[in-house]
Amino acid sequence: MPTPLLRAASALLLTLTALNAPAAYADDVTPVAVTVNARAALATVPGTGIGSNHAIWDSNLGTDETADRLKDAGVKMLRYPGGSYSDIYHWATHTAPGGYVAPNTDFDTFMRGVRRTGAQAMVTANYGTGTAEEAAAWVRQANVTKGYGIKYWEIGNENYGNGHYGSAWEADDHADKSPAEYARNVVAYADAMKAVDPTIKIGAVLTTPANWPDAITAEGDSGSWNKVVLSNAGSKIDFVILHWYPGALDRAGHVTDMIQLTRQQIAKYVGPGSERIGIAMTEFNTGSSSNGTNTQPGALAAADAYATLLANGVFTVDWWNVHNGIGTVTQVEGHTDYGDFGLLSSGTCTADNSVCEPALNTPFAPYYALQMVSKFARPGDQFVRAATDQAKVVAHAARRPNGDLAVMLINTSNDTSYPVAIDYSGYTPAAGAPTVLTHTNGATSITTSTGGTATGQTLPPLSLTTLVLHPARPQTGLPGAPGQPAASQVTDTTATISWSGATPGSRPVAKYELYRQHGAVSEQLGETSGTSFTVNNLKPGTRYTINVIARDNGGGLSWASPPLTFTTGTPASSSCSVRLTVTTDWGSGYVGAIDVTNNGAPVSGWTLNFGWPRSWQSLGSGWGGVWTQTGSDVKVVNEAGNGALATGATATVGFVGNYSGPNVLPAVFTLNGSVCTTQ
CATH class of the missing domain: 3.20.20.80 (Glycosidases)
Known part of the structure; x- marks a missing residue:
C-alpha cells in the first residue's frame, strides 16, 4: 500500500440498480442452476x-x-x-x-x-x-x-x-x-x-x-x-x-x-x-x-x-x-x-x-x-468446483475431511431474491435441512439456522449464504486420495499423467479414474489399474486441469487428488510455423509481430486465423495484411502484393492487442486451415 491513506480506485464496472428497489419474490424468478462437482478438486485450504x-x-x-x-x-x-x-x-x-x-x-x-x-x-x-x-x-x-x-x-x-x-x-x-x-x-x-x-x-x-x-x-x-x-x-x-x-x-x-x-x-x-x-x-x-x-x-x-x-x-x-x-x-x-x-x-x-x-x-x-x-473453507478442507447459470449468483464449494461439504453462494443482485436449485456430482448429501449461515445487506452478524434443503434455497439480495451438508453415507473405510499428479511427454494431442498410489481403505484399490475439469463438469479421460496413464485426443494449445480418483473393489471412491494443470503444445511438424513476438507492452496493450513461415508447397494466397483466449482481449489495429475480428476470432488475409509464399518463405504481420485483464497470449494459429507449429 503506497500510503496509509486511501488508494485511488478505478471506475466500478459491476452495474448496480437503483437503491431501495423492492426485492422480487422468489416465485417470480426462474431458479438459478447451481452445479457442485466434488470430483473436480482444487487447492487445499x-x-x-x-x-x-x-x-x-x-x-x-x-x-x-x-x-x-x-x-x-x-x-x-x-x-x-x-x-x-x-x-x-x-x-x-x-x-x-x-x-x-x-x-x-x-x-x-x-x-x-x-x-x-x-x-x-x-x-x-x-x-x-x-x-x-x-x-x-x-x-x-x-x-x-x-x-x-x-x-x-x-x-x-x-x-x-x-x-x-x-x-x-x-x-x-x-x-x-x-x-x-x-x-x-x-x-x-x-x-x-x-x-x-x-x-x-x-x-x-x-x-x-x-x-x-x-x-x-x-x-x-x-x-x-x-x-x-x-x-x-x-x-x-x-x-x-x-x-x-x-x-x-x-x-x-x-x-x-x-x-x-x-x-x-x-x-x-x-x-x-x-x-x-x-x-x-x-x-x-x-x-x-x-x-x-x-x-x-x-x-x-x-x-x-x-x-x-x-x-x-x-x-x-x-x-x-x-x-x-x-x-x-x-x-x-x-x-x-x-x-x-x-x-x-x-x-x-x-x-x-x-x-x-x-x-x-x-x-x-x-x-x-x-x-x-x-x-x-477451513484449513485442511479441499476446494471443489462450483458454478451457476446466473451472472448475479456466484458459487464456491469445499469438501471437509469428515465428509461434510460446504457451499457458499453469493447473490450480488440488489433487488432480486434468487431461488437456487443445486445439483451435486460425486457427492450425495444427507436428507434433511442443512445448516445455513447467512449475512445480508446491513446485517451486523452472521446468522445460523436450519432450513431449506440441500438442493433448494432462496438467496436474499446482496447476501452471503453458506450451506453445510452431511454425506448420505458413512465416509469410513474409503481409499485415501491419490498423490499429486504430474505431466510428462506433453505434445499437441497427448500427455502422460503419473501419480503416487492411494492408501487403501478397508478394501483394495481396484483402479484409478482420470477426470478433466470442464468448468464445474468433469469429463472422464480414462481409467487404469496402474499409476500412470497416457491421455489422447487432446486439443493443441489448450490448458487442462486434471484430477485422479481411486476406486476400491467395492465401488468406494476416494477424494480427488490435488489438481494438475498443464497446457498442450502445437504440432512438432506442420506445413506452417508461427512465431509471435511481443515487441513492447504497456500494461493494457502490446505490439505483437507474427512471423508466418510456409513449410509446405508454395501458396498464392494465404489466410491466418487465431482466437483471443479471453473476453477482455481485442484487436486494436493491424498491418501487413487485412485484419478483421469477429467475436473472439481474428483473421488476417494477405494484401494484394504479398499473397505468394514460396516453400520456406516467411510473411510478417503486426498488430496492437488490447487487454483489461491477465494477458494470455494466443497459442494456436492456422494457415489456410492447417494448424501451425508455434515456436
Whole structure:
C-alpha cells in the first residue's frame, strides 16, 4: 500500500440498480442452476489463508479488542509493519523517518496481538532504507532471542514503485533502482537472514499480471520486473508477493489466469525445482472507494476474491487494512459507506466533523466476508468446483475431511431474491435441512439456522449464504486420495499423467479414474489399474486441469487428488510455423509481430486465423495484411502484393492487442486451415 491513506480506485464496472428497489419474490424468478462437482478438486485450504495487514501508524494495532475481533473473523496471518512504511521502518529503534509511528505499535506489541489472535506473522524487512544486516538482526531478535518462530519474511514492499517506471511512492535509497539491483539485494538479504535462521521463508516482490507495471521493460533492463527478479534471485526465495487492488467488484474471473501466469513466469525464469515457490497475496482490497469499500457490495466481492484466490493455491490473502480511517463518504445500497479500507472502524470523522464513523472496532461489511469465508473453507478442507447459470449468483464449494461439504453462494443482485436449485456430482448429501449461515445487506452478524434443503434455497439480495451438508453415507473405510499428479511427454494431442498410489481403505484399490475439469463438469479421460496413464485426443494449445480418483473393489471412491494443470503444445511438424513476438507492452496493450513461415508447397494466397483466449482481449489495429475480428476470432488475409509464399518463405504481420485483464497470449494459429507449429 503506497500510503496509509486511501488508494485511488478505478471506475466500478459491476452495474448496480437503483437503491431501495423492492426485492422480487422468489416465485417470480426462474431458479438459478447451481452445479457442485466434488470430483473436480482444487487447492487445499491453507492454515494461513485468511489474513490482514497491520500498520505502525495505527495505535490500536496491539489492543486485546482488536486481536479478539480478528480472531473471531478467522484471521490466521497478520502482516507488519504496514505497506510502504515497511521501506522506511527501522525495527530496532521503532522509527520511520518521514512517517508517523503511533504509540503502542512496536514489534513486541504486534507479536502479542498475533499470538492472541491465533495467527502467524508476515514481516516485511526494510529494503528501501535498510540493509541486509538490519534484516538479519531482526530475524535474530524475533526467532533466536524472543523465540517467536516467525516463518514468513518479505524483502520490501512494492519496490517497483521506486520511480524506475515513472511513478514513485516507495522509498528507495539505492542509486540503482532497477529490478536487477533489487534481485541482487534479495540474494544478499536471503543469505544473511537464513544464516541466522535457515528455517525461515523468504519472499520477493513481483508485479501482478495485468497490473502496472507488469510486462513493462524499462530502459536498460533485460526484461520486465518479474523476469529480471526471478531470473536472478529465484534460487534464493521461497515465495513471491503479489498485491491486487482491482478497482471494481467483478474481477474474481481474472484470478485463475493471474495466478497461472505467475506460476508460468516462476517456472520459466527460475527453472527446475521452482514448484517449491509459493504465492502470497500480501495486500488485497477491492479498491472501489466510492462503490462499496466498507458496505455490502465490497463484502460480496471480497468473499468471492478470497475464495477464488485460495482455491487457486495462494497461501495467504491479506486484507488492506485492519484500521485505515475515513475517506469519501457516500451512500451505497441504503447504507453509509465511509470510504474506509479497514476491516474495522477507526472511529474517525471527516475533517469538518460532519460525519463520523461508528465506534472504534465496529466491524465493516468486509469483516463479515472474511468471517464467512473462514467458516465456509477451513484449513485442511479441499476446494471443489462450483458454478451457476446466473451472472448475479456466484458459487464456491469445499469438501471437509469428515465428509461434510460446504457451499457458499453469493447473490450480488440488489433487488432480486434468487431461488437456487443445486445439483451435486460425486457427492450425495444427507436428507434433511442443512445448516445455513447467512449475512445480508446491513446485517451486523452472521446468522445460523436450519432450513431449506440441500438442493433448494432462496438467496436474499446482496447476501452471503453458506450451506453445510452431511454425506448420505458413512465416509469410513474409503481409499485415501491419490498423490499429486504430474505431466510428462506433453505434445499437441497427448500427455502422460503419473501419480503416487492411494492408501487403501478397508478394501483394495481396484483402479484409478482420470477426470478433466470442464468448468464445474468433469469429463472422464480414462481409467487404469496402474499409476500412470497416457491421455489422447487432446486439443493443441489448450490448458487442462486434471484430477485422479481411486476406486476400491467395492465401488468406494476416494477424494480427488490435488489438481494438475498443464497446457498442450502445437504440432512438432506442420506445413506452417508461427512465431509471435511481443515487441513492447504497456500494461493494457502490446505490439505483437507474427512471423508466418510456409513449410509446405508454395501458396498464392494465404489466410491466418487465431482466437483471443479471453473476453477482455481485442484487436486494436493491424498491418501487413487485412485484419478483421469477429467475436473472439481474428483473421488476417494477405494484401494484394504479398499473397505468394514460396516453400520456406516467411510473411510478417503486426498488430496492437488490447487487454483489461491477465494477458494470455494466443497459442494456436492456422494457415489456410492447417494448424501451425508455434515456436
